[in-house]
Amino acid sequence: MTHDSATAHHEAPTRPEHHGGHGGHEHHGGHGDHVGQFRRLFWIMLVLAVPVVGFNDMFAELLGYSLPDAVWVWWVSPVLGTIVYLWGGRPFLTAGLGEARTRQPGMMLLIALAITVAFIASWGATLRVLDHELNFWWELALLVVIMLLGHWIEMRSLAQTTSALDSLAALLPDEAEKLDGAEIVAVAPDELKVGDVVIVRPGSSVPADGRITEGSASMDESMITGESQPVRREIGEQVVAGTIATDSGLRVEVTATGEDTSLAGIQKLVSDAQGSSSRAQRLADKAAAWLFWFALGAAVITAILWSLAGLPDAAVIRTITVLVIACPHALGLAIPLVVSIATERAARGGVLVKDRLALESMRTVDTVVFDKTGTLTKGEPTVTAVEPHDGRTEEDVLALAAAAESGSEHPLARAILGAVQNRQIQVPTAHDFSSSPAVGVRAEVNGSVIEVGGPHLLAQHEVDELAVARTWREEGAIILHILAEGEVIGALRLADEVRSESRDAVDALHARAIQVVMITGDARAVAETVAAELDIDRVFAGVRPEDKARKVAELQQEGRRVAMVGDGVNDAPALAQADVGIAIGAGTDVAIGSAGVILASSDPRSVLSVIDLSRATYRKMKQNLWWAAGYNLISVPLAAGMLAPIGFVLPMSVGALLMSASTVVVALNAQTLRRLDLSPGGRS
Incomplete structure (x- = not known):
């Protein structure tokens, strides 16, 4: 940057605002579809489950009330229960079949197995082919409703709140002014061809990469390069699509359009990094996979041992009971409920969690990379x-x-x-x-x-x-x-x-043994001055957008777990590349679209709130997983009849009550997250 360029003045600068109303974005893509699907199914199945449970004789016997003596009462649970199984259970049956085909059993296959066994056993009991004790209609209905609730909550927490690529495209003007002989013709930017000459008026953005043929202007390139001050561009110099001529008009000959522009290159970097960062294995899926094999193994052993004992009827009852009891009611809520409460609590504290995996990863971060312009500085x-x-x-x-x-x-x-x-x-x-x-x-x-x-x-x-x-x-x-x-x-x-809060944030991170790195498109002298003032550990200066992502990758190659904090388009690839991308909420939609966590304020101390939230959330997840899985580890052997030699076999009704109690405990434990203080002020 030259000081000449810094002095360029203009009369009426304008700058597109791309950062308003992040909270109001619609959900995009498949996540949004799943949110609506599970929400609708949950409410419909809840309505159907009420009569299934209420008119089920096993449930009535369990609670000690009597049902009307009429034939139709006998068929309410089987008929509505079948609808619940086929309609409400369809997402789990389909996903479970997919897990079976890929030979990667997890929670969906376990749920599908449990509701299918409960469905078949219940019809067997209804038609008096199997023992009446195997009438699981009420348990089947509750199982489907609870799982739909859990997956609705999970899908809602996973749903994207903005589209990074749409926001990148929004940097381009809606139309370009192309010179056609002596006339000026308005065309869409994607209609421009290499060699066309366009007029860029003061305060307008450049529609395509090009070379200045007439005029000179101070270009606001901060959204693309990270340079905090306007850069003077003269005749013969290149300008980039999306940058803004702040003070003077230009004539620009187009040198690149569409996928060949710098902006499109950034789009591809963001897209690639987002795709590569979404393959992390979920903790609950791992637990469900182990639980699947545990339940299946327990069922097989139960069938063999009871058959060898000469009790084939008991073998059928115990085996089916084991498979139904093994279904993870509490496990289905353990993770999504914690995440839902954590994200709600975070939002109240000015931290918007968009990616659950990013929230889980934040607890392991040992290096925080801050963009300078607009993040550590104003x-x-x-x-x-x-x-x-x-x-x-x-x-x-x-x-x-x-x-x-x-x-x-x-x-x-x-x-x-x-x-x-x-x-x-x-x-x-x-x-x-x-x-x-x-x-x-x-x-x-x-x-x-x-x-x-x-x-x-x-x-x-x-x-x-x-x-x-x-x-x-x-x-x-x-x-x-x-x-x-x-x-x-x-x-x-x-x-x-420099923001007054930046020093507090850096000191607090150092107190937690976390290395602080600053990355900027600004010149080395500017960067070193800020770094010295804030006592920052490492500085990367003069870094262009594609190199920002590469610098983050270099830190990762050193074995570091990296969180990147930024607010501009130039930060988007790095935000997507980092283990955790954190966008300052005052920044652009594209930065927010590339990040997993968004800070609603511009206070860098809020990064500490994310760390605290991540650690507390992970702690609750572990507690809930142990409680949910622990219930299964204890109840499944008891349902199988492990203590039968001393005269105790876990009744199905008691197992069902314990299952419900486990779900309640998991839900109450998740509620304790609401007490977490996420206010950034006063942290050290």
Whole structure:
């Protein structure tokens, strides 16, 4: 970045806002379809399950109430129970069949096996082919309803809240202005061809990669490159699709369109990284796989031992009871219920969890990579020092600079006016305002011509910069000089202001033995200044978008578990590449689409909230899994008749009650997550 480029001013900059209303996005893709499917099925099956359970004689006998003495009562449970099995159980039967075909048994196959055995056994009992004790209609109905509830909650927690690739496409203008001879024709960006010449007006975004053929402008490339300040682009230089001409109009010859543009390259990086990071094995699936073989083995052993004991009827009853009791009621809720409560609790604390796997992974992170611009810093220039000259005071210099800049909407002008406002300095009235790109601004203030600008302004008047400018330049700061009647009266140091919370966040991460890395598209001098101020461990400066993802991959190759925190399009591939991608909520939709966790505020201390939430959530998951699986590990052998030699066999009704009790315990344990304090303030 040159200081010339930093001084370029413009009259009416505009910038597309892509970050509003993240919470209101619709679910996309298959996840959203599954959410609706399980939600509808749950409510329908719940309505059907009420009469199935209420009119079931086994359930009535269990609770001690009597049913009407009528023939139709006898058929309510079988008829509605069959509908529940075929309709409500279809997702589990289909998924279970898929697990069987791939020879990867898990929870779905276990559920499918249990409801199928319960269905067949219940019809056998209804038709008096099997023992009446095997009437499981009420258990079948509750099993399907509880599993639908669990999977509805799980699908809802997994559903994507935004589309990264759609947001990338949104950086392009809706239409481009193409030169067709002497006429200007409005066309869609995807209709442009290499060699076309387009007009880019001040404040508009470039529709395709190209080369400037006429004009020059300060380009806001922060969304693509991460460079925090506008970069001056002249005739012959390349501009990238999605970047914004902040101050002047351009004519650009298109050199790349569609999939060949830099923006499309970033899209592909995001897509590839997202696809490669979604193959992690779920903890509950592992438990269900082990439980499947445990239940199947227990059922086979039960059938053999009872048959060898000369009790074939008991062998059938015990074997079927084992398979039904082994179905993971509590296990089906153990993970999704914890995740649902954790994500709800997180949202109240300003942490939006979009990817459950990211939340689980955060507890193991040992390296946090922060993007600089807009994450550790505010992403906008601020006056950090004033150097008066020629007998002037700081207040005089600032007041005159602000007066001259009052007619400009440039980010540097806003920074100067903000500094004056913070210091409560009175600004005199200015007249005859004018601005010159790459030079500065000029206005008449109190009868004197006041000019504010960079090196080109000093060169025009053949005056030297102040001595302090060299030190400021080494620190990567933006330097503006103020001239009165052609003589230097002072200089301003402007830099991207570091957030006050950033130091607390870095210190707190160090206290947890977590390495802090900063990555930025800014120059080395700028990056080193921020790193020194915050005591950051490692710095990657001057890094382009494709290299950001590569830097994260390098850290991973060192054996580190990496969380990436960023807010721009340039961060999207790195967010997707990292073990955990964390997007600052004030950033772009594409960053949010690529991340697994979104911080609703711009407070970097919220990263600590994610770590605490991850650890607490994982702890609850383990507790729930042990409780849910523990119930099966104990009840299955008892249902099989392990204690039959001493006269105890677990009755089916008692097993069913214990199963329900296990589900309640799991649900209550998950509720304790609501007490977790996720407020970022005061952490250390």
